[in-house]
Amino acid sequence: MTSDPVPGDSPVQDYLDRLVVLLPASRPRQLRSVLAETEAHLMDAVALAQAQGLSVADAEARAVREFGPVDDLVAAELRRSRPSMAKTARQVISSAVLLGSIGAIAVGVSGLVAGLFWAVGGTSAVVAVAPGQQLSAADCARWLAQDPSAAGCQGAALADWAWETVVYRVALGLLGCVGLAGYLLLRRRGDSSGRWSALPRPITTTIAVTAFTGAGLWATGMGVDAVRVSAGHGIGQWFSAAIVALAAAGVFGWRLRADLPLMTAKDG
Amino acid sequence: MLSRLLLTTAPACLDYLGMREDGAGGQLDVLLLAVLARHPGHGYAVIAALRERTDGALEMAEGAVYPALHRLQDAGLLTSEWQLLEGRRRRVYRITSEGTAALAAGRRSWAGLVSRVEAVLRPLAAVGSLRPARA
Numbered sequence: 001m002t003s004d005p006v007p008g009d010s011p012v013q014d015y016l017d018r019l020v021v022l023l024p025a026s027r028p029r030q031l032r033s034v035l036a037e038t039e040a041h042l043m044d045a046v047a048l049a050q051a052q053g054l055s056v057a058d059a060e061a062r063a064v065r066e067f068g069p070v071d072d073l074v075a076a077e078l079r080r081s082r083p084s085m086a087k088t089a090r091q092v093i094s095s096a097v098l099l100g101s102i103g104a105i106a107v108g109v110s111g112l113v114a115g116l117f118w119a120v121g122g123t124s125a126v127v128a129v130a131p132g133q134q135l136s137a138a139d140c141a142r143w144l145a146q147d148p149s150a151a152g153c154q155g156a157a158l159a160d161w162a163w164e165t166v167v168y169r170v171a172l173g174l175l176g177c178v179g180l181a182g183y184l185l186l187r188r189r190g191d192s193s194g195r196w197s198a199l200p201r202p203i204t205t206t207i208a209v210t211a212f213t214g215a216g217l218w219a220t221g222m223g224v225d226a227v228r229v230s231a232g233h234g235i236g237q238w239f240s241a242a243i244v245a246l247a248a249a250g251v252f253g254w255r256l257r258a259d260l261p262l263m264t265a266k267d268g
Numbered sequence: 269m270l271s272r273l274l275l276t277t278a279p280a281c282l283d284y285l286g287m288r289e290d291g292a293g294g295q296l297d298v299l300l301l302a303v304l305a306r307h308p309g310h311g312y313a314v315i316a317a318l319r320e321r322t323d324g325a326l327e328m329a330e331g332a333v334y335p336a337l338h339r340l341q342d343a344g345l346l347t348s349e350w351q352l353l354e355g356r357r358r359r360v361y362r363i364t365s366e367g368t369a370a371l372a373a374g375r376r377s378w379a380g381l382v383s384r385v386e387a388v389l390r391p392l393a394a395v396g397s398l399r400p401a402r403a
């Protein structure tokens with residue numbers, strides 16, 4: 001009966017363990033190849049040192065020392081497989097299209113949520129005339145011409161702004177759907193070569209979590225300010241965005257949580 | 269002070285940029301091609317041959333040879349195949365025709381560099397020895 005090796009009991013095994021942890025698991029063939037070559041080399045070096053009279057421990061320590069730091073080997077291997085500038089540029093563009101499309105879709109969904117605020121609380125639940133804001137006669141005339149049934153200039157202005165808030169956001173969301181469809185089509189076409197693949201998922205997910213969390217907190221702050229300054233008028237435009245942004249941040253955060261063990265294992 | 273700071277930080281900067289010197293005066297690729305031009309071999313045998321031919325004077329981590337071999341293979345200058353040798357799975361490298369051409373070019377380049385440096389150093393040999401100028 002044999003027991004599993006204990007970390008620290010063999011410099012060679014520790015070196016190989018570290019190599020497995022540091023080399024990217026996304027390139028398994030490279031990992032296996034480098035591991036096999038390194039192991040064969042270290043075993044040869046240990047055998048030579050033992051033949052020269054060294055103990056196993058000293059032979060392993062010398063073999064590892066002469067082979068050089070594992071970090072240097074990994075860095076050299078990573079440099080070798082570093083993608084070209086053109087590929088990196090394509091990855092950045094793909095990621096920008098992907099994240100931009102998702103962001104636009106989130107804006108579109110926030111437009112629908114703003115529509116719910118409108119349906120429940122009327123136009124003043126979505127937008128508000130800021131305290132001290134002057135509405136010009138020309139603008140009033142235009143708004144009233146668009147909405148003759150409005151009670152007054154302020155009511156017509158709110159209806160126009162609420163409409164714009166909902167429709168413009170939904171339109172941007174539709175544009176995001178087109179962008180996402182284009183991205184998926186591009187990826188499917190270039191799937192075999194990975195030509196238009198996005199940046200690694202932990203990177204895009206981290207960007208998405210950061211952006212959505214930032215946007216969500218900012219919109220929440222603006223909504224709270226609207227509650228404080230405008231007695232709750234116009235909170236819909238902010239809280240509709242905050243709800244969607246924070247929900248999206250939660251989804252991407254959940255995704256990132258699944259990727260974190262892999263990322264931290266690389267640093268361990 | 270500034271020069272000391274530069275000397276201290278330069279290796280780390282070069283390492284960060286992936287531009288650190290290979291430990292063989294920038295000639296590692298040519299040396300590897302030269303060894304493999306004589307006969308195919310696995311990494312350990314290549315390193316042993318390098319050590320033997322330089323009397324162990326080459327100061328470099330043995331592990332640095334493998335990424336260089338992989339890079340040369342990526343460039344089409346070497347091919348490799350896995351073989352079972354002396355009870356171990358080993359990746360045996362073989363030089364390609366492109367590798368042979370690259371080795372010839374490397375030799376010409378090295379010979380040119382040596383002759384240019386030699387042209388500068390030769391007059392000093394006639395002086396015999398260099399003495400510091402007296403104040």
